[in-house]
Amino acid sequence: MNSLTKFVLLTAVGIAGAVASHMVQAQEPIPAGEVKEGAALYATHCAACHNGDRFGGIGPALLPESIAKLRGEALTTVIAKGRPASQMPAFAGELNEEQIGQLSAYLRSEPAVQPVWGEDEIKATYTLLVDPMSLPNKPVFAGDPLNLFTVVEAGDHHVTILDGDKMEPLTRFESRFALHGGAKYSPDGRFVYLASRDGWVTLYDLYSLQKVAEVRVGLNTRNVAVSDDGRYVMAGNMLPHSLVVMDAKDLKPLRIIPVTGDDGASSRVSAVYTAPPRGSFIVALKDMPEVWEIPYSKPKKPIYPGFVHNYEAGMVEALGVQDRAFALRRIRLEDHLDDFFFDQDYRHLIGASRDGQSGQVVNLNVGRKIADVALDGMPHLGSGITFDWQDRSVLATPHLMEGKISVIDMQDWSTIKVLETMGPGFFMRSHENSPYAWADVFFGPNRDVVHIIDKSTLEIVKTLKPEPGKVAAHVEFDRSGRYALLSIWDDEGAVIVYDAKTLEEIKRLPMSKPVGKYNVYNKITYSAGTSH
Template sequence: MIPRLLALLAVAMLLPAAVLAEGGADTEALYQTHCASCHGADRLGGIGPALLPGNLSRLKPAAAEAVIRDGRAASQMPGFADQLEEDQVTSLAEWIYREPEVEPSWGRDEILASQLVHHPDGSLPDEPRFDADPLNLFIVVETGDHHATLLDGDTFEPIHRFATRYALHGGPKYTPDGRYVFFGSRDGWVTKYDIYNMQVVAEVRAGINMRNIAVSGDGRYVMAANYLPHSLVLFDAHNLDLMKVYPAVGENGESSRVSAVYAAPPRGSFIAALKDIEEVWEIPWPLPTEPVVSTGHMATPLAPRRGHDTPNFRVRRIPVPDYLDDFFFDLDYAHVIGASRGGQGGMVVNLDSGEKVADLPLEGMPHLGSGITWEHEGRRVMATPHLTRAAVSIIDMTSWEVIKTLETDGPGFFMRSHANSPYVWADVFFGPNRDRVHVIDKQSLEIVETLIPEPGKTAAHVEFDRYGEKLLLSLWEDDGAVIVYDAETLEEEKRIPMSKPSGKYNVWNKTRYEEGTSH
């Protein structure tokens, strides 16, 4: 990469001053000179990430200027302070946030051309190269420098640290045996990683701006949800071979971004959340004894599966009375709880009948994707934080009534618990009190402790070990750490330095759908 950059810089020295001036066409020339070799001539990405507004949503323009000027630590992104004037840096930063004149496309041909198979499935040894419980491992995603750490869940010692794609999003997903983990990046890359051998098996780019991925309950299929293009993409999990592209188009012909896709193992299907059309989609995968057959796109609605013979990979449309783009499911996936677009409430839809069961008064943008459930006084309840309200809502899942609203020290992002723990942990991710985390008693439904692990540093995202005896909490900073707590005494036991550990994912909890963990 360095020789290519030097060559590009040499060309830049010969360009006339007018080309290096601020302005639309001239700024594009700047981009082609300094950026295109890594980020693609059309800003769709290459060695570096895609540079489109949707992919840059987490990076503020001022921060983008700093990256162009000074480079990015622990990456291949160099700084251009010696080659560009300050107004040129500002112009470039502004330009990459503009929507392209022609909407970029990423379809079957581009997906097929992007596939990289490093170690064909079955070519690596079947025994782990480490001495640890394979079902009590954690993957810790470190977004500060785009790495992940494989962590022993018994000793809390790192086993291996490896580079990931830029800006992982939506949480890694495991095969049921815990051997393989799949990552999805904001700019569309799906990566299959062999935990036993600590090697990347295969990669493929599913889209330009991807929201998340899901893995079927049997571990045989992977589905990706895209904002750009508007699509769902289905892969065979073995080597990430492309199986099918589903354009996200409603019955009225309107196209939609796909907010997320989820695996629903009790139903044997994927469930997709659509941001711009009033539908929920269900796509069944074949049972292990069923052959995989080719199917046409956009079938007519099907009866819910639940053990019935259902054509594989065909879309069942479920009309809903509002746009739903953030989901939570009950334990057997009979109902989906969705947040409405305006963030002023939610609704419950029965996935078998397709009928709305209840409306939920959940003002303040409930973050249902982080909701959890537990048993309280003989009934199942769910709890969700709110992104714009300092509260946690607790809902009876039989009557669908809000039975309690806990006032917190600020809006939150994540909640976690475990079947063997008496407590729920809820962070205060937004606002001046982001260094706090609340501990809620499951039976009294009261906040019994508020911890401040490191004053002034964001505390977020709890994950328990497989037994519910220990838990990990992130200091969500570039010079952050994962903190190990005793789940009963709430005492800190250990700190493991990490670079913005945004999420920690335990194999047992995520493959057994352990109560108290988000799915």
């Protein structure tokens, strides 16, 4: 029995009975009659593309968790009007308003048979499109391959590879439905890994500008992380409750790790991160007050007592692991954490408490909470940044529920300053070579503006309104910090290139809802100004 089979068996035991309780619930009970009528409509109009089990086929999965982002009338709008530049047709001419409502109700209902996605299902989806040994040794384009941007366009589900020197697209290709969690790169910056909400992971070669491999690792996936030694990719799933390890060179699945607690209950995965100095993956859990550390190599230096020993011995009875990598370390906490941030050396994890009123600092070396942080208003720590201010490192984070930005001293975890903004924000970005930090106000009536903050004075020095009435969000700098790229989140949107020093607009590139831009160099060097 190989290691992947062992983990699948453990997954089935620990997860099978708990999946249903963690499915996304509808905001109010769905009438049984609507679900029944909707099921018949689905079989007639949808199953051919999305499969009879709703797991996805030509079209994406249509399970409650897969469509959770389509809130309010968004789902019925998609059914009625279809999706531009996709194979999703408009059904307004075939179905009346009542039928569209019934179909929507069915899609938001839990499936009669709980989904299973294990070793057989994963292996059946695996496709190697190009032999990695046949790939060229040099880029097929002129320019700096480390100054490329991967731009995710959610409007029509495409990805643009952008030349960061010329600020011109090199190529554009169709992606899987609803990419999520940002682009992740191999340590040398050559390959980019993309994960979709419905579980597909794509490996793309930035030298030859082509897809190399794809595999579906789950039914609802949060994100992927790449080990800093370039050997592994780990995906974290919401459904089923599992972690999937793949070979980074070709995405071949290596093992499935069940996400279960001591009592046998399972948890959704909030996110997976790579901690390069520690030689490990850090896993954030949604339903258990724990953080997991899973080593994949020896750390660059001793991290905590027993770490090197645990890796070399590699024996963890709970998972049946008998090889050296992936020996699980559980860090048990007093409270669930919903969002995470790491300091630059990955010694501390800062997490937002579930009540949205506070935060806590966990020292990963000793494996326990060491401090509380005043972070009410639901901070978006996953988008926080660090920078130096008056000879100390500070953390700056926007808040999802209040119009403010908190600046925290990372020595004693006290609040240095709270900046008032024009609304709750989602993203912050900066660069080591820039005097400014950029922050959007994604939520609320002023979401078409972006604040520019002077990192030396901690004051808002300018507010931009690049496209009145359209959401402005997600800034990413080029490799040198000379340019800042801002997205207009609209189906007829754009990536706007700014001079990061003068704050003047340089160029505007039309894009279809460019929700994220990820610079290769900034990501592989774990820049303090961007998310990791």
